[in-house]
Amino acid sequence: MGTTTIKDIARICGVGVSTVSRAINDHPDINEETKSLILKTIKEHNYVPNNSARNLKRSESNTIAVLIKGITNAFYNSMLKVFENEIQKKKYSFLLHRVEEHEDEVDVALQLEKEKRLKGIVFLGGYFSHSEEKLKQIKVPFVLSTGGISEIIDKKSCSYVMVDDVQESYRMVDYLCKLGHKKIAIITTPPSEESIGKLRLEGYKKALRDNQLPMEEQRIRYIDNEHLDTFSMQYGYEVAKELLESDVKFTAIFAISDSVAVGACKAIFEKGKRIPEDYSIAGYDGIDITYYYQPSITTIRQPVIEMAEETIRILFDLIEDSSQREGKIFTADLVVRESTKKLGE
Amino acid sequence: MGTTTIKDIARICGVGVSTVSRAINDHPDINEETKSLILKTIKEHNYVPNNSARNLKRSESNTIAVLIKGITNAFYNSMLKVFENEIQKKKYSFLLHRVEEHEDEVDVALQLEKEKRLKGIVFLGGYFSHSEEKLKQIKVPFVLSTGGISEIIDKKSCSYVMVDDVQESYRMVDYLCKLGHKKIAIITTPPSEESIGKLRLEGYKKALRDNQLPMEEQRIRYIDNEHLDTFSMQYGYEVAKELLESDVKFTAIFAISDSVAVGACKAIFEKGKRIPEDYSIAGYDGIDITYYYQPSITTIRQPVIEMAEETIRILFDLIEDSSQREGKIFTADLVVRESTKKLGE
DNA sequence: TTGTACGCGTTATCAT
DNA sequence: ATGATAACGCGTACAA
Numbered sequence: 001m002g003t004t005t006i007k008d009i010a011r012i013c014g015v016g017v018s019t020v021s022r023a024i025n026d027h028p029d030i031n032e033e034t035k036s037l038i039l040k041t042i043k044e045h046n047y048v049p050n051n052s053a054r055n056l057k058r059s060e061s062n063t064i065a066v067l068i069k070g071i072t073n074a075f076y077n078s079m080l081k082v083f084e085n086e087i088q089k090k091k092y093s094f095l096l097h098r099v100e101e102h103e104d105e106v107d108v109a110l111q112l113e114k115e116k117r118l119k120g121i122v123f124l125g126g127y128f129s130h131s132e133e134k135l136k137q138i139k140v141p142f143v144l145s146t147g148g149i150s151e152i153i154d155k156k157s158c159s160y161v162m163v164d165d166v167q168e169s170y171r172m173v174d175y176l177c178k179l180g181h182k183k184i185a186i187i188t189t190p191p192s193e194e195s196i197g198k199l200r201l202e203g204y205k206k207a208l209r210d211n212q213l214p215m216e217e218q219r220i221r222y223i224d225n226e227h228l229d230t231f232s233m234q235y236g237y238e239v240a241k242e243l244l245e246s247d248v249k250f251t252a253i254f255a256i257s258d259s260v261a262v263g264a265c266k267a268i269f270e271k272g273k274r275i276p277e278d279y280s281i282a283g284y285d286g287i288d289i290t291y292y293y294q295p296s297i298t299t300i301r302q303p304v305i306e307m308a309e310e311t312i313r314i315l316f317d318l319i320e321d322s323s324q325r326e327g328k329i330f331t332a333d334l335v336v337r338e339s340t341k342k343l344g345e
Numbered sequence: 346m347g348t349t350t351i352k353d354i355a356r357i358c359g360v361g362v363s364t365v366s367r368a369i370n371d372h373p374d375i376n377e378e379t380k381s382l383i384l385k386t387i388k389e390h391n392y393v394p395n396n397s398a399r400n401l402k403r404s405e406s407n408t409i410a411v412l413i414k415g416i417t418n419a420f421y422n423s424m425l426k427v428f429e430n431e432i433q434k435k436k437y438s439f440l441l442h443r444v445e446e447h448e449d450e451v452d453v454a455l456q457l458e459k460e461k462r463l464k465g466i467v468f469l470g471g472y473f474s475h476s477e478e479k480l481k482q483i484k485v486p487f488v489l490s491t492g493g494i495s496e497i498i499d500k501k502s503c504s505y506v507m508v509d510d511v512q513e514s515y516r517m518v519d520y521l522c523k524l525g526h527k528k529i530a531i532i533t534t535p536p537s538e539e540s541i542g543k544l545r546l547e548g549y550k551k552a553l554r555d556n557q558l559p560m561e562e563q564r565i566r567y568i569d570n571e572h573l574d575t576f577s578m579q580y581g582y583e584v585a586k587e588l589l590e591s592d593v594k595f596t597a598i599f600a601i602s603d604s605v606a607v608g609a610c611k612a613i614f615e616k617g618k619r620i621p622e623d624y625s626i627a628g629y630d631g632i633d634i635t636y637y638y639q640p641s642i643t644t645i646r647q648p649v650i651e652m653a654e655e656t657i658r659i660l661f662d663l664i665e666d667s668s669q670r671e672g673k674i675f676t677a678d679l680v681v682r683e684s685t686k687k688l689g690e
Numbered sequence: 691t692t693g694t695a696c697g698c699g700t701t702a703t704c705a706t
Numbered sequence: 707a708t709g710a711t712a713a714c715g716c717g718t719a720c721a722a
Contacts, residue, residue: 003459003484005699016709021701031707046482051460052400053699056714084445098441100429114348114715115396137391139348233637266637292578292611294639350715361693366717376691398715401698459699 004047012045013038024049061117064315065095067105069126070231075287075304076124079146082308083122090316092119099126106134113140120315127195132157141318145311146302147196159318159325161311165196168300168332169203169254170210172282175334176252177211180343181280183219184208185250187239187260190224197230197256200284204254218248231256236263244271251279251343258283258290261297265339276341286335295338302332349392357390358383369394406462409660410440412450414471415576420632420649421469424491427653428467435661437464444471451479458485465660472540477502486663490656491647492541504663504670506656510541513645513677514548514599515555517627520679521597522556525688526625528564529553530595532584532605535569542575542601545629549599563593576601581608589616596624596688603628603635606642610684625685631678640683647677 006024010017015034022030023038041047055061064087068076080096087094097112099105105128109121121142128144132154144160176184186204189197201220208215221239228235236255243250244267255261261283268279275281275295283290286301307330317323351369355362360379367375368383386392400406409432413421425441432439442457444450450473454466466487473489477499489505521529531549534542546565553560566584573580581600588595589612600606606628613624620626620640628635631646652675662668 006701007699010709017699018701018703018710019708022708025701029707034707046455048455048459050401050699051456052397053714054701055397056395056401056716057699057701059701059714096443098443110391110393111396114393233633237637262634262637265639269639288578289607289634292582292607294610294614351717352715355693362716363694363718364692367692370717374691379691395715398698399717401700402715402717404698 003050004045006047006049009038009042009045009047013041055116058117061119062092063095063116063118064092064120064122065097065109065112065116065118066122066124067097067099067109067112068124069099069105070101075285075302076146078304079124079308079311082305083312086309086312104130106130106138109138109142113138120319122311122315127198129194141315141322143311143315143318146304146307155327157325158327159314160327161307161314161330162328163302163307163330163332165199166203166206168302169200169284170207171203171332171334172284172298172300173204173207173254174211175336176254176280176282176340177207177213179252179280179340181252182213182343183216183250184213184252184254185219185221185243185248187221187236187243187253187255187264189230189256190222192224193230195230200256216248218246219250231259233259233263233266236260237267238263240264240267241270244268244273252282252340253279254282254284256284258285258287258297258299261299261339262289262293265293265297275339280340280343282340286333290335290337293339298337298340299335300332301335303330306330348395349390351392351394354383354387354390354392358386400461403462406464407437408440408461408463409437409465409467410442410454410457410461410463411467411469412442412444412454412457413469414444414450415446420630420647421491423649424469424653424656427650428657431654431657449475451475451483454483454487458483465664467656467660472543474539486660486667488656488660488663491649491652500672502670503672504659505672506652506659506675507673508647508652508675508677510544511548511551513647514545514629515552516548516677516679517629517643517645518549518552518599519556520681521599521625521627521685522552522558524597524625524685526597527558527688528561528595529558529597529599530564530566530588530593532566532581532588532598532600532609534575534601535567537569538575540575545601561593563591564595576604578604578608578611581605582612583608585609585612586615589613589618597627597685598624599627599629601629603630603632603642603644606644606684607634607638610638610642620684621686625688627685631680635680635682638684643682643685644680645677646680648675651675 006017006020010020020038023035066083084094099108105123112118118140120140123144125147127147135158188201189195205215221243223239253264255264261281265275265281268275283297283299286299290297290299310328314326351362351365355365365383368380411428429439444453450468457463463485465485468489470492480503533546534540550560566588568584598609600609606626610620610626613620628642628644631644635642635644655673659671
């Protein structure tokens with residue numbers, strides 16, 4: 001014998017398979033006694049229904065999938081908690097699926113949609129750039145959440161919840177300018193990398209321009225090394241170290257993410273310099289460590305909880321009211337902490 | 346029409362379904378021309394095979410699943426990378442599945458085993474406590490990796506890779522004792538919580554005993570609040586704050602995890618105290634931030650890469666050579682950094 | 691090389 | 707309330 005199936009249980013109980021099915025799925029039309037008998041034998045024989053067969057037969061499920069690319073980012077966790085709760089509250093079930101870096105998230109979605117008869121999809125994170133044509137293939141409601149949406153995508157064609165990365169990084173750099181910093185370095189991703197770093201760099205450039213500051217290529221910093229995760233502390237450390245050892249002048253660093261900022265801080269401390277007395281440091285994301293780091297780090301905090309709530313709200317609107325697509329751009333907070341100070345004070 | 350199936354493709358191409366199937370699955374017995382015609386039409390019509398049907402029909406797959414409980418822990422990521430690579434290298438496919446806190450990981454495994462015809466399973470993290478009887482139900486090879494294995498489980502009955510949490514936390518506390526600290530507080534999980542914290546607390550107690558130091562209940566610190574994640578920075582912060590505001594004397598804190606240690610540091614700084622001059626702080630896990638924090642934090646570093654490699658090695662041994670169960674306990678490193686110092690120096 | 695027909699394990703429809 | 711049976715979409719023996 002291979003694995004126990006519904007037929008085995010039926011045979012053992014001396015009933016038909018449909019009766020067993022009824023027992024499993026809490027159907028009304030079934031005698032309480034036979035039901036409990038069946039349930040008992042199921043336990044005894046360790047019978048586990050085969051999900052593939054169920055999904056195949058079922059014409060629909062109540063599953064919402066959350067596809068997440070680059071699970072590394074710490075703040076996804078708080079969003080996931082919200083998703084989980086809200087989805088459960090609505091009596092749907094929740095499926096978290098991690099998308100590998102090299103995979104195409106839309107392809108994965110398409111597969112899952114068929115395999116699990118999804119009711120809805122949330123795309124979390126990642127730098128979303130897909131042709132409209134491809135997105136059209138997705139037949140169930142979906143929402144793009146967090147993470148820059150490439151300009152390639154027509155925002156009119158799908159639902160999304162995001163912050164404007166260009167504007168928010170502009171906000172930070174502008175703040176540094178207003179503090180009197182004129183030589184602001186940025187630690188960003190290499191140009192070859194399709195990522196949110198592009199957008200944040202753009203905000204940096206725009207802020208310098210608006211503040212009539214020259215943009216020096218020398219102060220745009222990155223390392224092009226595929227073995228280095230560009231959103232890690234180590235990356236920030238390495239890049240900042242190179243910067244400090246060069247003869248490029250600067251009084252502040254804007255790091256593309258909080259983790260990178262932390263790494264940069266370490267490099268600065270190693271050179272015997274102080275923060276913010278010698279250099280001001282700013283991050284982006286608003287993860288826990290910025291509050292707990294010593295000194296605490298100035299950052300851009302995305303309203304992750306609210307964004308997650310809005311994401312799921314929109315998704316359910318789409319599902320239940322089959323309403324129109326809906327997009328929302330959130331404003332982030334500039335959280336001023338100890339790592340930045342007015343120049344010359 | 347609902348969704349396109351293999352039949353539709355067959356009809357469109359004017360061939361039989363089996364030919365289409367052969368094209369999809371790279372079977373040898375097929376004419377190159379018909380194959381490319383089929384592949385072309387598949388693309389054009391955006392046909393996506395239904396995985397549920399495939400899994401149902403397939404008697405076996407080449408999938409290795411990694412079940413992970415409490416995805417929060419940062420160092421799981423490095424292990425996952427290893428798993429992913431090694432599994433790919435062996436031409437297996439990799440399935441990551443997150444297990445919710447309230448779910449039973451073995452039940453999930455049992456389901457997945459049937460649904461996906463798994464070849465093997467890795468249980469990652471979590472405080473593993475299941476009856477042998479339950480584990481016996483899993484028919485495919487599996488390895489328990491990282492995370493304390495409850496004493497309930499007979500280690501002789503399954504394969505595992507782990508560090509001895511009792512011994513390693515003993516190592517750390519013993520080190521603190523040898524530095525001259527006689528009043529060492531511990532920030533741990535509440536007794537109600539079934540977790541790895543129990544084991545680390547045990548090591549703490551044993552170390553005090555062996556160093557002829559009295560064990561003061563007052564110095565065993567925790568907060569019993571289900572809304573607080575006990576492995577978070579915030580938890581460390583809150584507990585340390587309570588400790589500092591009590592009149593309990595101590596010169597060192599051993600935190601149950603690095604994140605907790607970071608939180609504790611913050612609380613200490615807020616009170617205007619210094620590390621390590623006023624208090625020594627020690628963590629556990631060896632995550633990135635301990636190196637980048639200011640001051641850098643003394644910790645126990647688990648050899649995660651090696652452990653991951655060993656895990657996958659054992660699993661493949663089990664699968665391919667159907668060899669016997671195998672267990673390995675790794676020794677962790679005591680990484681001495683700036684956050685701890687000899688008392689009175 | 692290609693097509694037909696059956697079965698994978700389950701749910702749903704229809705009798706009974 | 708219960709049981710037989712037809713799908714669900716795919717892979718694969720087997721026949722051609």
